[in-house]
Amino acid sequence: MSKGFWTHLDRVPDGPALLIPSRPHITYGELAERVAATARAMGAGKKLVAIEAALSEHSIAAYLAALAGGHAAALLPPDDDAAWLSFVERFEPELAFRKENGRWRLNETGYRPQSRIHHDLALILMTSGSTGCGKAVRLSAGAVAANASSIAQYLELDAADVGALTLPLHYSYGLSILNSHLSVGAALWVPGTSILDPAFVEEFKAAQCTNLSGVPHSYELMEQRGFRQQRYPDLRFMTVAGGRLPPSDVRLYHDWLVPEGRRFYVMYGQTEATARIAYVPPRRLPDHADGIGLAVPGGELRLVDESGTTVREHNVPGELVYRGPNVMLGYGETRHDLARGADIDELRTGDIGVRDADGLYRITGRLRRMSKIGGIRLGHDALEAALSERGITTAVVGDDELVLAAFTGAHTEAEVRGQLALAAGIGLPHARAVALEELPRLANGKLDYEQLRARMTERPSDSEKPTVATLFKEVFFPQQVLPDDCFADLGGDSLRYLEMTVGLERLLGAAPEGWEKMSVGALSARSQTALAARVISSDILLRAIAILLVVFHHATTWPIPGGAGTMFVLCGFGLARFQSKALFDGDFRRFFRQLRLVLLPYYLVVLGFSIGWGAVPWASVFLVGNLGFAAPERHEMLPYLYWFVEAFVQLLLLWALLFAPPAIRRFASVDPFRFGFILLVAATALHFASPILWPIGARQIFTLPWVLHLAVFGWCAAFASSPRRRLAVILASGVTMPLMAYTGGNWVGSWFLYGVQLPVLALLVYLPKLKVPALLAAMVIPVAAASYHIYLLHRIFPDLLLDASRPETFVSPWIIAVSVGSGLGTGLLAYRLQRLLTRGDGRFARRWQRLGLLWQGQTRRSRSGAGLAPTKRQSGALP
Known part of the structure; x- marks a missing residue:
């Protein structure tokens, strides 16, 4: 085990380590005790520990404990379930440290990987990759300790310093601030506010901070807040890294700090070097504001040409190569890669630079056609590939301020610009698109990227629409x-x-x-x-199709059930996407908040039937009409089509019951897909067992046990974050759905119902977004938005206008047309009325809001009324 700074945190036990607003500071002695206790909890034997790297004393202690215990710590972005799940699946950590139910917990994940972790591996950081796909950087304990010591040396840190820890810990720059200060016994102020907060400056001064570090965007924000207009008696220096700060701004801050005897450091680094590679000595700064300076202490920089030969001449470009004890072991893609030792002994940075006569380096370009904006590396080739997958042929160029996509085809500049920003994960101000008849090419047929760079100076046209x-x-x-x-x-x-x-x-x-x-x-x-372009979510299209199936199924004798089944799949899909955090946290008050919006209009329907019948359908009032003991003919419950609301409420109650035990919540939060698949097996077994355990005949199809597996399939689809898991969902449905159809009567309606769910699940897992013609989108979106209103009201007008006892063998086309048209029209009209009411801000709108009748986005949980397919023998038993 390397003797890094984490092994002697208690050398000055009474010295302040972490300064956290509104609470006593944490001393090094207290921090050392917490680290030791957490290390003991992690146990013996080298493990991979996934840590939610929030700016919190808890995350810091867990990180240090993993290092102290000889484990490998993986620092992951906080509140990013997608990143967490992707990492867990790829690397199978034995331990997870994250916030659950408002408390930080260390849990075993249940993984027992066969491959061991290399004894040198101490830290994993994820690079910021193009199109959201990063690599795992494997770092040794020696690299972490060496870089911390090197930074502390050239910044001249000592135990009297107080650093402001404002950058994320999963970001190598932010982590280097923590490491370098802890290595010399300095204190760290961990603010509860951002730079934009009006209280930040006063709290910064109150904490007596001696230094502040930021990325270029941080300095933009500080300028907006008038940071330089204040006086900071304790400030010794400031640093910038994570991108290129314009030379004019470098000189601005240098000139502001120097007269007060303070320093400004311009630094350069990469995650692959545990953060820092080079810095510009402050005394050299006025003349080298556009450079990266010298290698950090203990490191060595050089330039190489295309053949790998060292470039020794001044001002001759070459690729920047770094060698030092802080160079990574290598990259990792899966758990097996963690067993490897060092793959490299020097780092090819991919940056093109020159060395001047003073021996200082300056970056002039990127070897691999890359930009770095806001700390995010953007590979131009990767962006071209990402846009190509969206059907857009482009040539991408860029620098560290702007990325430009030149394109051909029928797309608009606004569309391509938006898609470029989405693919790159950057803001629109940093994205630019230009339409060309054809992409410029050189004589050899290769793209002429230099010609495209001439367009970089053109600014995009923005039309503000707030x-x-x-x-x-x-x-x-x-x-x-x-x-x-x-x-x-x-x-x-x-x-x-x-x-x-x-x-x-x-x-x-x-x-x-x-x-x-x-x-x-x-x-x-x-x-x-x-x-x-009209790009819509596949679940919106599915919702529209499902409600149309409901309406047509109820208006005809056609054997086309399946709308309700699809809606139940979407129920589980929505629970996973929007309520899983509340479930994992045990926040059931928030989880059940949606019931108010579901039940208020439902009870208006109950009220309407009560008035019309002159009797109260008590079974529907208590949401148990689908259990088989009441009948609408006796006015004990609403018509059968309203079973869906009852089943949905019962689903929420069951879900809350499942997540009530803390152990279940912990297990599900670590890997919700695995939890869902286990639940799917149980739900499928319950489907087949329920007719035996609860023999209520034909009305079995309206009960929760009969349809629960569909909701669980939706849950699994939402958490199918990898090709392997998406395939698992499709294979499971390919086995389950035909079995359900065969045992459910083996007739055309049953096969239609369960057959429909196969493309439904395929769309959810493989095509979450769909590009559709504008005309189709204009029809789909209103129907999807109004689907709940359509469900509630689609049989009211037809049953009043037409003979409710319609023949079961034939329904005339005009009756179908009236039923479908009036059902859709009534629901769309009700939705339009709701939209008009929500736009108002006068007394009428506020009164409706108090009544809870303003349906804010109700259609995300719109409920189909279509009956699930009865068996062939049961088909005539129900209306």
Whole structure:
């Protein structure tokens, strides 16, 4: 085990280690005790420990404990379930440290990998990769300790320093701040606010911080807040890394700090070198504001040409190569890679640079056609491939401020720009698109990228449309909506999701990936270039198809059940996407919040039938009409088609019961897909056992045990985050659905019902987004948005207008047309009325809001009324 700084944290036990607002500071002695206790809890034997790397004392202690215990720590971004699940599946960590139910917990994951972890491996960091795909960087304990010591040396850190820890810990730059300060016994201020917070500056000064580090964007934010207009008596130096700060800004901060005897450090690094590779000595800065300087202490820089020969001349470009004790062991793609030792002894950075006569280095370009914006590496070739998968032929160029995609074809510049920003994971201000008749090529047929670079100086045209804020205010009326709020912060749930999606589709042409975690301000910025193409989520299309199946099935004698089955699959899919965090946290109050929006209109329907019948259908009032003991003919329950609401509420109750034990929550949160697959086996067994255990005849098809497996399939589809898991869902459905159809009567309706679910699941797992013609989208989106209203009301008008005792063998075309048309029209009209009411901010709208009748995005949980297919013998038993 390397004798790194983590092994002697208690050398100055009374010295402050972590300064956290609104609580006593944590001393090095206290931190050492917590680290030792956590290390003991991790046990003996080298393990991989996945850590949710929040800016928290708990994450810091867990990270240090993993190092102290000789384990390998993997630092993962906080509140990013997709990144967590992807890592867990690829690398199978034995231990997981993350926040559950509001508390930090160390849990075993249940993985028992066969491959061992190399004795040198101490840390795994994920690189920021193009199109969201990063590599695992394997780092040794020696590399971590060496880089921390090197940074502390050239920054001249000592125990009297107090560093501001504002950058993420899973980001190598942020982690290097922590490591370098701990290595000399310095303190770290861990603020509860961002740089944009008005209280940040005062808290920064109150903590007596001696240094502040940031990426170029951090300095943009500080300029917006007037950071340099304040006085900081304790400040000694500032640093910048993670991208290129314009030389004018470098000189600006250097000139501001130097007169007060302070320093400004420009640094360069990569995750593959445990953070820092080079720095510009402050005394050399005025003349080298555009450079990266010298190698850090203990390291060595050189340039090589295309043949690998060292470039010794001044101002001759070559690839920058770094050698030092902080170079990584290598990359990793799977658990098996963690058993390897060092694959390299020097780092080819991929950056082109020159060395001047003073021996200082300057970056002039990128060898592998890359940009680095906001700390995110963007491979131009990877972006071209990502856009090609979207059907867009492009040539991509860029620098560290802007990425440009030149394209051909029928796409619009706004569409390609938006797709480029989404693929790269950058903001629209950093993305540019230009339409060309043909892409420029050299005489040898290769793309002429240099010609495209000439267009880099052109700025994109933005037409500001701040209607995203209006959409948020409508959907969350009467809540106050601020620019920094996001869908999740405002208490968004599955019932509001579709309405927001529909609105964003209308404004942007496609709802950005992960929009529910983006702030109103960020989404408003994206709305400045609305996408022309219609890209919709596959579950929206499926919802529209499902409600149409419901309406046609109830208006005809056609054997086309399946709408309700699809809706139940979407129930499980929605629970996974929007309620899983509440379930994992045990926040059942939040989980059941959606019931208010489900039940209020349902009980209005109950009230209407009660008035019409002159009797109260008590079984429906208590949501047990689907259990088989009541009958609508005796006015004891609503008509059979309303069974779906009852089954859905029962599903929520069952789900809450399943997640009540903390052990289940912990197990499910670590790998929700595995949990879902286990539950799928149980739900399938329950489907076949329920007629034996609960023999209620034909009405069995309306009970939760009969349809539970469909919801579980939806849950699994939502968490099928890898090709292997997506294939598992398809294979499981390919076995289960035909078996259900055969044992469910083996007739055409049964085969239709379960056969429909196969393409439904395939769409959910393989095509989450679909590009459709604008005309089709214009028809699909309103029907999907109004699907809940259609479900509730689609039989009201036909049953009043037409003879309810329609013949079972033949229904005339005009009756079908009237039934379908009036059913869809009534639901669409009700939805339109709701939209008009939600747009109002006067007394009428507020009264309706108090009654709970403003259906904010109800259609995300829209419920089909179609009966699941009865068996051939049962088909005439139910209306």
